[in-house]
Amino acid sequence: MKIIRYLQVALESITAHKLRAILTMLGIIIGVAAVLVTMGIGRGAAANITARIESQGTNLLTINPGASSVGGIRGDSGSAGTLTLKDAHDLMNKDIHPAISYVAPEYSANAQLVYSDTNVRESVVGVTTDYAIVRNLIIASGEFLTPEQVESQSQVVVLGSVLAADLFDNENPVGLSLRINGQPFQVIGVLEETGGFGRNTPDEKAFIPIGIAQGRLFNAPRYRGDYTITTLNISAAGSGQVESAEKQAEMTLRLNHNLTADQDNDFNVFNQASLLETASDIAATLTIFLGAIGAVSLVVGGIGIMNIMLVSVTERTREIGLRKAIGAHDNDILMQFLVEALVLCFLGGLIGVGLAYGLAAIFAQIPAFTFTVLIQPDALALALGFSLISGLVFGIYPALRATRLDPIEALRSE
Amino acid sequence: MVNEPVIEIQDMTKVYQMGDIKVHALRGVSLEIQKGEYVAIMGASGSGKSTLMNMIGLLDRPTSGTYKIRGVESSKLSKGQLADLRNQEIGFVFQRFNLLPRISAQRQVELPLFYAGVTSRKSREMARAALERVGLGDRTHHRPDELSGGQQQRVAIARALVNQPSLLLADEPTGALDSQTSLEVMALFEELHAQGLTVVMVTHDPLVAGRAKRVVTLSDGKIVSDKANGHHLNLAAWEAAYENH
Known part of the structure; x- marks a missing residue:
């Protein structure tokens, strides 16, 4: 195999000029590391956002009362007050709503929560047992509301993690009692922290x-x-x-609320999936944007390779002349310089991958960095492929220059 | 001497175009060199001897005339065929050795075999044999910067010999060496000649040329003398003259 021998010649030349080789590779090393780290940051951020949204339930639809409309005057959003427990019970009918698996109504308002001398005002949410399933809530200690407790309206409470910490400091609240708007409630469970964001986080x-x-x-x-x-x-x-569930729910609610065909919904439906989609769209754009910045540095690195390869051709004029004199064909010279550029780029790419993993490990040690730098196989393939292509593109011109040298002139050169 | 020409040159001319001026580097040269000859080509600078060497070495094409090397007419050959012919038939030795930097003597000598497509195991053996032939069997792993000038030139000669060419073509082979080392290299050429190798040496130094069996002198693009050298047999006197010059 001749290509193996070209590789051997290339490696020989690279090891004979180590410093020059490293300087040549530097651009590619930095370029590949930049592509991998920037794309990794984009993807890490995307994964983080997606995880946070998913923590609130992936197949989740939330329906809120819409604005009241009396005599053509629209009230505030949520002022309609037409969404009732009956709606919730009707939606639980699986024959009519096959796309809906769980329905969890809630009634929430702000209330004063007091334990010994700690006093906070937070959102208190009346829910059913299924709420934990629908909202992906995980119990850290104790238990969630049982169907019996919901049915019998027991005065028990489950606390979000942040709220529990605010009220009880380091104490384990399970089994203790607190007062909500003056009424005693026994704590039966504490939720695990969800890390969700926005006003919908169950943590508080x-x-x-x-x-x-x-x-x-x-x-x-x-x-x-x-x-x-x-x-x-x-x-x-x-x-x-999710979409069928949305349609089925909408149909039943319109029927329940006696809305005619020309009337708008008196409720609003929010689709967690579409929020997720928007978020991943934004994240993908971010990743492409960051990757493009990295790619620019890779191109700059490629130009650096061309630069140094051109210098190297000039510097090695006599070598080229000698090789031609002793029987090298033009193709041999072309391949020699091309393979050398490719090997340099590939080695630079590999070192760049190592550097990217090193940087990712360093980022992981920084506490302010809440997400990991995600280096995925396709990004690796992209970066290495791109470095090979830049070796080919930017190596071909110097190699052609070397090929065109006249051996007599080349041997005569100083 | 057997009549088996290695080089047959007929009415060779070479004209270079330098801007508006035409430079006649060779003005009708005819030269025949037989197998096993030891020929020195002499001449002042500008006499056309370098051009003639490039022609003999198949590095350049004549403007007119023919050149056969071992009976092969070269004027109609492609670039690639010329490269193969250089690789197979000609061993080049240059004034400044032209070794590759930072590569072992062994690998330097293997280089022509690489272009000849010889397998690596066989080329290792052949390179070692060639280095032993020039007396550097113990220096195979040394790099040029670890060798003296004479040793470097001997590596270059081993590289020229490794493909068993029909012609050893040397361009001022002692030009970059001191007189003692020059003598060693000259002795090596004579030894190779004695083993039957055809040697053509281009030089401007009459004392170096004096060691050859035949001296061809060029002037102004023409051969002005071509004679056998019979008077150099007193080697001791020659060496004394060389040392003093």
Whole structure:
């Protein structure tokens, strides 16, 4: 195999000029490391955002009351007050709503929570047992509300992790009692931290049986004899069924609320999946943007290779002349310089990969960096492939220059 | 001497175009060199001897005339065929050795074999044999900067010999060496000649040329003398003259 011998010649020449080789490779090393780290940061950030959104439930639909519309005057969002427990119960009918697997109504309001001399005002949410499933809540200690506790309207509470820490410091709150708007509640569980963000994070909320929230605690308004709710959480039967679930829920709610075809919905549906999609779109754009910046440095590195290879051709004029005199064909010279450029670029690419992993490891040690730099196989292939291509593109011109040298002139040169 | 020409040159001319001026480097040279001859080509600078050497070495093409090397007419050959012919038939020795930097003597000598497509195991053996032939069997792993000038030139000669060429073509082979080392290198050429190798040496130094069996002198692009050298047999006197000059 002749190519193996060209490789041998290239390696010989590289080891004979180590410093020049390293300087040549520097651009590619930095370029490849830059591509990998910037794309890794983009992807790490994307994975982080996706994980945070997914922590709130992937197949989640949330329905809130819409604006009231009386005599053509629209009220505030949520002012309609037409979303009721009856709606929630109707949506639980699997025959009519095959795309809906869980329905979890909630009634939330702010309340004063007091334990010994600690006093905070936080969101207290009346929920059912399924709420934990729909919202992906995980219990850190104790248990979540049982169906019996919800049914019997027991005065028990489950606390979000941050809220529990605020109220109880280092104490284990499970089994202890606190007061919500003056009424005693026993803590039966504490949630694991979700790390979710926005006002929807469960970390700072308290969860109680929905009946108490609507009745004794907040005295919720009624609509056609049923208690209203503030939010309806729906879990679709699968990630592919979110849209059908949305349609089925919308149909039932419009029927329940006696809306005619020309009337708008008196409720709003939020789709977690579309939020996720938007977030990953943004993340993909970010990754491409960062990768493009890295790619520019790779191109600059390639030009550096061309530069030094051209200098090297000039410097090695006599060598080229000698090789031609003793029988090298033009192709041999072309291949020699091309393979040398390719080997330099590939070695530089490999070193760049090592450097990128090193930088990723350093980033991992920085506490302010909340996400990992994700270096994935396709990015590796892209970076190494790109460095090989730049070796080919930027190596071909110097190699052609070397090929065109006249052996007599080349041997005569100083 | 057997009548087996290695070099047959007929009416060779070479004209270089330098801007508007035409330079006649060779003005009709005819030369025949037989197998086993030891020929020195002499001449002042500008006499055309370098051009003639490039022609003999197949590094350049004549403007007119023919050149056969071992019976092969060279004027119609492609660049690649000329490269192969150089590789197979001609061993080059240069004034400044032209060794590759930082590469062992062994690898230097293997270089022509690489272009000849010889397998690496065989080329290792052949290179070692060639280095032994020039008396450097114990220096195979030394790099040029670890060798003296004379040793470097001997590596270059080993490189020229390794393909068993029909012609050893030397361009001022002692030009970069001191007189003592020059004598060693000259002795090596004579030894190779005695073994039957055809040697053609280009030089401007009459004392170096005096060691050859035949001296061809060029002037102004023409051969002005071509005679056998019979008077150099008193080697001791010659060496004394060389040392003093």
